[in-house]
Amino acid sequence: MNISAASKASGLPVKTVRYYADIGLVKAPSRSEAGYRTYDDVAVRKLVFVRRSRAFGFSIEECRELLDLYQDQDRTSSEVKRIASKRLEEIEDKQRELQSLHDELAHLVTSCRGDHMPNCPIIDYLG
Amino acid sequence: MNISAASKASGLPVKTVRYYADIGLVKAPSRSEAGYRTYDDVAVRKLVFVRRSRAFGFSIEECRELLDLYQDQDRTSSEVKRIASKRLEEIEDKQRELQSLHDELAHLVTSCRGDHMPNCPIIDYLG
DNA sequence: CCTTGACCTTCCCCTTACTGGAGAGTTTAG
DNA sequence: CTAAACTCTCCAGTAAGGGGAAGGTCAAGG
Numbered sequence: 001m002n003i004s005a006a007s008k009a010s011g012l013p014v015k016t017v018r019y020y021a022d023i024g025l026v027k028a029p030s031r032s033e034a035g036y037r038t039y040d041d042v043a044v045r046k047l048v049f050v051r052r053s054r055a056f057g058f059s060i061e062e063c064r065e066l067l068d069l070y071q072d073q074d075r076t077s078s079e080v081k082r083i084a085s086k087r088l089e090e091i092e093d094k095q096r097e098l099q100s101l102h103d104e105l106a107h108l109v110t111s112c113r114g115d116h117m118p119n120c121p122i123i124d125y126l127g
Numbered sequence: 128m129n130i131s132a133a134s135k136a137s138g139l140p141v142k143t144v145r146y147y148a149d150i151g152l153v154k155a156p157s158r159s160e161a162g163y164r165t166y167d168d169v170a171v172r173k174l175v176f177v178r179r180s181r182a183f184g185f186s187i188e189e190c191r192e193l194l195d196l197y198q199d200q201d202r203t204s205s206e207v208k209r210i211a212s213k214r215l216e217e218i219e220d221k222q223r224e225l226q227s228l229h230d231e232l233a234h235l236v237t238s239c240r241g242d243h244m245p246n247c248p249i250i251d252y253l254g
Numbered sequence: 255c256c257t258t259g260a261c262c263t264t265c266c267c268c269t270t271a272c273t274g275g276a277g278a279g280t281t282t283a284g
Numbered sequence: 285c286t287a288a289a290c291t292c293t294c295c296a297g298t299a300a301g302g303g304g305a306a307g308g309t310c311a312a313g314g
Contacts, residue, residue, distance in 0.1 A: 004290070015273060018292090023271095034280055036291055045254065052253045056232055060271065070250055080249050081241035088236055091229050098225065102218050105183055109215055114208035122207050123197055126179045127172065131261075145263095146301055161309055163262055187300070 003028075006039035010047035017047060025064055026050060046070075058087055130155075133166035137174035144174060152191055153177060173197075185214055 006028075007014045020026045021037060026046045028037035039047075049070055053063045062083055069075045069083075108122045133155075134141045147153045148164060153173045155164035166174075176197055180190045189210055196202040196210075235249045 002291075013273085014291095016271085019272060032280095032291095034291075035293095036280080049254050054271090056228060056253075066250070066253065069247075070254055073245060075245045075247070075250075076243045077239050077245065077247035077249075078241040078243065080247045081236060081239045084232060084236050084239070084249050088229070088232050091225055091232065095222070095225050095229065098218055098222050101183060102215070102222065105211060105215050105218065109208060109211050112204050112208045112211070114205040116203045116205065118200060118202045118204065120196075120202070120204035120207045122204075122211050123193070123202075126176050126193065127197055129262075140302085141262095142302060143300085150300095159262095159309095161262075162264095163309080181300095 001039040003037050003039070006044055006047065009044045010051060012047055012051050020047070020050065023060065025060060056087060057091065128166040130164050130166070133171055133174065136171045137178060139174055139178050147174070147177065150187065152187060183214060184218065
């Protein structure tokens with residue numbers, strides 16, 4: 001499989017596949033004579049694993065840890081759970097932050113008449 | 128006022144004040160003979176305005192627009208409301224995204240025993 | 255008068271996780 | 285045989301600053 005086939009099979013852009021190879025996250029198992037990266041099913045499965053992990057918002061470094069655990073038959077589920085719980089807390093922190101931003105901004109937007117006059121509670125609040 | 132006084136008065140780091148001057152968002156009104164940026168109360172008010180706008184998650188370019196409206200006596204509140212509503216929608220989009228991420232990940236974390244065994248529904252889901 | 259320490263300046267590199275493009279080599283279809 | 289499609293490496297850029305170096309400036313203390 002050349003890189004574009006691996007891209008299609010994994011659902012990642014070609015550039016991203018190449019980037020993951022560059023940073024040593026998911027390397028191409030081999031190269032052709034002309035120097036083309038060659039992927040197999042195992043590598044594609046890793047790429048998919050990373051794509052899904054990234055979709056959960058795990059950082060590249062966390063993906064690296066998760067990928068290591070994915071391939072480690074001697075892993076303990078507690079290690080995985082620790083990383084996932086950490087991410088879950090980050091999500092919850094972000095949710096709380098967004099909620100308070102939302103409430104404040106929604107209040108301001110509601111109280112702004114949005115007409116042709118210059119008077120504006122949003123600007124007043126920011127200034 | 129030198130830059131560190133403006134920094135304290137505005138609540139922004141010195142580096143940030145300098146950066147905002149560099150990109151032309153809030154320029155220092157003048158320079159001393161030695162080339163030191165000199166700020167006045169008007170400039171500090173703009174810095175505070177930007178700090179609060181950034182806290183709502185407005186981008187630098189949006190801050191630029193808002194700052195223009197802040198200083199424009201002929202503005203219409205509808206222009207302000209349009210920008211704020213756009214940001215509010217982005218926040219709501221992000222909230223929905225985080226909510227579904229949260230639900231999925233929370234489910235996985237809950238179902239993972241987190242013990243010394245390798246079996247792990249989180250890894251299974253990602254792989 | 256001199257020095258010391260706190261300021262200030264510009265400049266450049268670093269961060270995240272890619273994305274876009276240039277220039278050059280390779281492969282494949284017609 | 286050529287043109288298109290594919291691949292390679294390398295460079296630059298993104299948002300919004302942060303860190304730190306090398307060097308100029310200013311005020312206080314001795």
